[in-house]
Amino acid sequence: MLEFAWWWVFFILPLPFLVRLLSPKTTTSPMVALRVPALRPGEAAGEQRTASAKLPLILSSLIWILLVVAAARPQWLGEPISIPNEGREMMLAVDLSGSMKIDDMQLNGRQVNRLAMTKSVVYDFIQRRVGDRLGLILFAxxxxxxxxxxxxxxxxxxxxxxxxxxxxxxxxxIGDAIGLAVKRFDQRDESNNVLILLTDGQNTAGNITPEQAKELAISKGVKVYTIGVGADKMLIQSFFGSRQINPSQELDEDMLTDIATSTGGQYFRARNAQELQAIYQQLDALEPIEGETRKMRPLTALFHLPLSLALALSTLWALVSLVVRFVRRITHSRQVIETEVSH
Structure with missing residues (x-):
């Protein structure tokens, strides 16, 4: 059915008509009545003014009505559709520490930093989570x-x-990120409590140690999947030439593996974008949580229809006005020339 989200906007519909009604009447000067040299023979000045005033009044009224209708936000409300509420609930925790700016990752054949690669891969991961509830935690x-x-x-x-x-x-x-995710999951009655943590280093800050966060996750039934981001080899240029280093030597894989296995999750090593594909299969295998069936009614906005029509009428009015003015100027110039020739 058709409904208006802001139906109270219709109260301003008679506003221009009230302004016109309450405006003081203007008197016609006698001199104006004498200025009719451009009229065709047999046409009265009053008749021309009346005819020319009707079209702008009709067009302006119609445009105003269309604008008010568009402002009231017309929308079409469809029939209710039942949607089964079944899916996974998981939090994503992404590392934003300074080491994430190291350019040791390959993405589509070009060198990028760790955060850029993480964003690209996680974006694809998020788009695959149709029907799942996702949350995002950022930490440094x-x-x-x-x-x-x-x-x-x-x-x-x-x-x-x-x-x-x-x-x-x-x-x-890292400990604070896990603790915050556990706190969020603890507020829900039913959830499969999955945390996916992406980091490239070791715990160097925070109020909770990784060991404390791990015990908290175990007690609350939160399953943690950890992902170590960063390449194993990287060439750098120096005064003595290029040399190979390990840019991920600060990555605490033992700690990340311990957190994952202790909570029932799994540790993944992401040296490039392709290695993250393994986590897709693992998370797809998680048993989804089935909840109450949800109902929704598709809503289609229709405000663009009256708004487009009002714009089209305004454009047409402007074009017609320009053409009429142009024709009047030509006609007036021709009459002036004929008058001068006749004299």
């Missing part, structure tokens, strides 16, 4: 919830793409 010196658990995957992707290195410091608070 501390951890904070950027997006609570939601079905809106586009919003989670946008918030992740807007994250920048150094936003919350330069260090790595």
């Amino acid at each position: 010196d501390t951890a904070y919830v950027q997006a609570p658990l939601t079905y809106d995957r586009d919003t989670v992707s946008t918030l992740l793409s807007e994250a920048v290195i150094g936003l919350v410091g330069e260090q790595t608070a």
Whole structure:
């Protein structure tokens, strides 16, 4: 059925007519009545003014009505559709520490930093989570919830793409990130409590140690999947030439593996984008949580229809006005020339 989201906007519909009604009447000067040299023979001045005033009044009234209808936000409400509420609930914790700016990753044949690669891969991961509820935690010196658990995957992707290195410091608070995720899961009655933590280093900050966070996750039944990001080999140029280093030597794989296995999860090593494909298969195998069936009614916005029509009428009015003025000027010039010739 058709409905208007802002139906109260219709109260302003008679506003122009009230202004016109209450405006003081203007008197016609006698001199104006004498200025009729451009009229065709047999045409009265009053008749011309009346005829020319009707069309603008009709057009302006119609345009105003269409604008008010568009402002009232017309929308079409469809029939209710039942949607089964079945899916996974998981939090994503992404490291924003200073080491994530190291350019040791390959993405589509070009060298990028670790955060850029993480964003690209996690974006694809988020888009695959149709029917799942996702949340986003960003951490460095501390951890904070950027997006609570939601079905809106586009919003989670946008918030992740807007994250920048150094936003919350330069260090790595892995324990705080896990503790914050556990706290969020603890507020829900039914959930499979999955945390996916992506980091490239070791715990160097925070109020909770990784060991304490691990015990907290175990007690609350939170399954943690950890992902170590960073290449094993990298060539750098120096005064003595190029040499090979390990840019991921600070990555605490033992700690990440212990957290994952102790909580029932798994540790993954992401040296490149392809190695993250393994986590897709593992998470797809998780048993989804079945909840109550949700009902939704598809809503289609229709405001663009009256707005487009009003724009089209306004454009037509402007074009007609220009043409009429142009014709009048030509006609007036021709009459002036004929008058001068006759004299």
